[in-house]
Amino acid sequence: DTEVTQTPKHLVMGMTNKKSLKCEQHMGHRAMYWYKQKAKKPPELMFVYSYEKLSINESVPSRFSPECPNSSLLNLHLHALQPEDSALYLCASSQNYDGTGEDTQYFGPGTRLTVL
Amino acid sequence: EDQVTQSPEALRLQEGESSSLNCSYTVSGLRGLFWYRQDPGKGPEFLFTLYSAGEEKEKERLKATLTKKESFLHITAPKPEDSATYLCAVQSYSGGSYIPTFGRGTSLIVHP
Numbered sequence: 001d002t003e004v005t006q007t008p009k010h011l012v013m014g015m016t017n018k019k020s021l022k023c024e025q026h027m028g029h030r031a032m033y034w035y036k037q038k039a040k041k042p043p044e045l046m047f048v049y050s051y052e053k054l055s056i057n058e059s060v061p062s063r064f065s066p067e068c069p070n071s072s073l074l075n076l077h078l079h080a081l082q083p084e085d086s087a088l089y090l091c092a093s094s095q096n097y098d099g100t101g102e103d104t105q106y107f108g109p110g111t112r113l114t115v116l
Numbered sequence: 117e118d119q120v121t122q123s124p125e126a127l128r129l130q131e132g133e134s135s136s137l138n139c140s141y142t143v144s145g146l147r148g149l150f151w152y153r154q155d156p157g158k159g160p161e162f163l164f165t166l167y168s169a170g171e172e173k174e175k176e177r178l179k180a181t182l183t184k185k186e187s188f189l190h191i192t193a194p195k196p197e198d199s200a201t202y203l204c205a206v207q208s209y210s211g212g213s214y215i216p217t218f219g220r221g222t223s224l225i226v227h228p
Contacts, residue, residue, distance in 0.1 A: 004159075042203060042218035043160070056215065090159050099214045103148060103207060107159035 003027075004108035006091050012114045015081060021111050023074040023091030031055075031097035032074040033105065034066060035090040043090055043107075049074060050097040081115045088112055118143045118208050122219035129226050132193045137222045139204030140186040149187050150216060151180050152203040160203055163189075194226045 004025045013019050023032065031050045035043035048056035049068040057066075063085075065077040074091055088110045095102040119142040129135055141149065148167050152160035164173045166182040173180050177198065179190040189202055201223045205216035 006159075042205075042220055045215055048215065056213075088157065088159075092159075097214055099147060099209065103214060104150060104162060104165045105216065106162055107152070110157070110159045112157060 004091055004093055004106055006089075006108035006111050008111060009109065010112045010114075012116065013078065013081065014116050015083075017081075018077070018079045020078065021076040021089055021091075021113075023076075023108055024072055025093040025106075025108075026072055027093065027095075027106070028071075029093035029095050029106075030071060031094045032068065033092040033094075034074070034076050035092065035107075037088045037090055037110070047076075048097060055097060078113075081113075083115050086113055086115045118206055118217040120204060120206050120217050120219040122202075122204050122222050124222060125220070126223045127225070129191075129194055129224070131195055131226055131228050134190070134192045134194070136191070137189040137202055137224070138186060139189070139206075139219055141204075141206045142185075143206050143208035143217075145209040147207045147209055147214065148216075149182055150205045150207070151187070151189055152205070154201045154203055154221070156201075163202075191224070194224075196226045196228050199224055199226045 007022045034046040037043045046060045047066045052068045067075040090110045091108040092105040094105045123138045151163040154160045164180040169184045201221040203221045204219045207216045
């Protein structure tokens with residue numbers, strides 16, 4: 001089973017709202033990722049968690065706050081977003097991040113976020 | 117810095133018309149090359165991982181090959197349901213980072 005699940009599928013929020021995106025995997029993977037994807041562009045890395053610790057933050061604005069409660073779950077907390085933050089937000093997981101094993105990333109279906 | 121270039125940017129085929137998509141890369145020490153299929157508004161679906169030059173992998177109508185400078189995704193007798201964007205990504209050892217670098221993708225449309 002190579003399934004990564006994400007909720008919600010769609011989210012519309014105002015610039016003053018606080019919302020969260022959720023991601024879950026049960027493949028025993030130790031690395032989890034958040035990506036942002038705009039239309040007709042490749043996925044753009046935001047955060048990497050390895051063994052539940054934040055390993056990479058690609059200079060993402062503080063209005064995006066990631067959280068990894070356990071090895072299977074990854075959250076992305078959203079606050080005071082801007083309309084330009086509207087995009088498809090993708091979660092991915094891989095067995096490892098540190099190059100010691102299988103690094104293939106498996107993606108979830110994404111959350112379509114619209115900021116009004 | 118790793119670089120990945122996919123060509124063509126867009127490709128239109130008739131059903132049954134075989135073709136190839138190209139992914140050329142420049143990396144310092146390839147760890148892996150990945151192919152994904154992405155339907156509009158959905159997450160990328162994993163297709164193949166290739167690790168070394170000369171390696172080939174197949175799945176239904178798709179076959180991926182790897183050389184030291186590029187990878188090809190061959191589509192044999194495509195069907196309309198093969199229409200999607202195909203993404204290539206490479207992972208290298210450079211700078212201690214193992215984050216894949218994605219190409220911009222090839223948008224494939226197969227007409228019935």
